[in-house]
Amino acid sequence: MTERSQPRVRRIAINTGGGDAPGLNAVIRAATLSALNEGWEVLGIRRGYMGLLEGEVDGEAGVFPLTAQAVRGITHLGGTILGTTTRGNPFGLEVRQPDGTWGTVDRSGEIIQKFREQEIDALIAIGGDGSLNIAHALYQKGLPVIGVPKTIDNDLSATDVTFGFQTAVEVATDAIGRLHSTAEAHQRVMIVQLMGRHTGWIALESGLAGGADVILIPEIPYDVNRIAEKVRERDAQRRRFSIIVVAEGAVSVEGESYADATGRYRGVADQLGDQIAAATGKETRTLVLGHIQRGGEPIAYDRNLALRFGAAAVRCIREGSLGTMVALQGNRIRAVPLGDAVHDIKRVAPDSELVMTARQLGVSFGD
Incomplete structure (x- = not known):
């Protein structure tokens, strides 16, 4: 400029x-x-x-x-x-x-x-x-x-x-990692809801690093039936627990999201947990990590x-x-016009390398 x-x-x-x-x-x-x-x-x-x-x-x-x-x-x-x-x-x-x-x-x-x-x-x-x-x-x-x-x-x-982003990813990754042992011990489906109203960067990076089996982000609409298929597939492989990471702004293929009248996103993990339990018969628990991602x-x-x-x-x-x-x-700090800086939101590209890497490792995005 x-x-x-x-x-x-x-x-x-x-x-x-x-x-x-x-x-x-x-x-x-x-x-x-x-x-x-x-x-x-x-x-x-x-x-x-x-x-x-x-x-x-x-x-x-x-x-x-x-x-x-x-x-x-x-x-x-x-x-x-x-x-x-x-x-x-x-x-x-x-x-x-x-x-x-x-x-x-x-x-x-x-x-x-x-x-x-x-x-x-x-x-x-x-x-x-x-x-x-x-x-x-x-x-x-x-x-x-x-x-x-x-x-x-x-x-x-x-x-x-x-x-602040990398700190949030570290906090979320640690929480996801800690859920593995308890999920496996009880053979449960554990659903972790993370921040991300419009983009899935935290869910994607922490879910991948934390070894999640399913990652749901706003950029890739999910089908509950596909998620249930992944859970049943793991059961058939004698992996009788599953970790699902979901960004709060994730939407279903029907366009359903979980924003309330104030614009705040609530309850996606609980709603999804009920749906997964009904579809698979698996005991399901949810964790909303919330503001701990931005604290400390x-x-x-x-x-x-x-x-x-x-x-x-x-x-x-x-x-x-x-x-x-x-x-x-x-690797450099540059000055960019404010108008350009706030013009667009940076979203996760469904064909990005991170998404492709996760898919190659067997992670489901519910699509």
């Missing part, structure tokens, strides 16, 4: 939005220390943009200085010292109407004004597709923004990998990737490359 000239940078801000991911604190630390070494002041905004809009969050200042002391010893910590929210879109914040009902209001103009009042020269926005879409929209309204990709789902197409300490890979992203974001500000997102492409 062509570099833009800009006034001398004196003060930047950092925020985190959307769901948390292992490695957020490493980004914050790297960006803060890199900016301080440039001679800039660094501010942290609590809970996305809410700290800026409300002035105070949970009794603490909504915007506060990020000093070297404030980010000391946080690289290995999960979560985010800035806090986060999935309900902080300034273009459509929920508000209670005079009649008691809920509506939305656009407060994005206030964001721009408050940045100007506080003389903030640039924002490093750390988030997934939703948060980065917000950042891109704010950039289009005049806010100088650099995006840092964050999602354990690994579904941003402009970057090869997002930090990031593994070394994610820490280092997050540190690289944070330092690269500061370089982008220094060079005037605004309205971009830092991305890992090959």
Whole structure:
């Protein structure tokens, strides 16, 4: 992207939005220390943009200085010292109407004004597709923004990998591995539900590494009858247990998914368990791994990737490359236009090498 000239940078801000991911604190630390070494002041905004809009969050200042002391010893910590929210879109914040009902209001103009009042020269926005879409929209309204990709789902197409993904895969793989002994001891079918509303990257990589017999992902619709065939086939081979890994957003060939009225995915493992038990007569148990996939300490890979992203974001500000997102492409960090970065979701290709490898090893995708 062509570099833009800009006034001398004196003060930047950092925020985190959307769901948390292992490695957020490493980004914050790297960006803060890199900016301080440039001679800039660094501010942290609590809970996305809410700290800026409300002035105070949970009794603490909504915007506060990020000093070297404030980010000391946080690289290995999960979560985010800035806090986060999935309900902080300034273009459509929920508000209670005079009649008691809920509506939305656009407060994005206030964001721009408050940045100007506080003389903030640039924002490093750390988030997934939703948060980065917000950042891109704010950039289009005049806010100088650099995006840092964050999602354990690994579904941003402009970057090869997002930090937090490998940690989620490690957690899920460990859980799947631990189920083998109990499943075999009781000759049960064990169904593990993992995160992945729109893509199956976590389910695919952890299922393959964990030795799953069936992997169900949103990109490949499944037929319960084919899954039951796989379970019966294993029984005939005297392997009287089966491990099924399913992404929460997996859909059947009939188009059935398990999103509720709020858009959250619930119950796919339980529903599938009932169907498999009815089709095979096998005792079936389910495990929803849930938010444990995004909690706890990031593994070394994610820490280092997050540190690289944070330092690269500061370089982008220094060079005037605004309205971009830092991305890992090959073995280098590059700046890509935010609009391109959030344009497409990176999905698992049904004919990808990972899928082909799993099929060659006898894994069923229920198709």
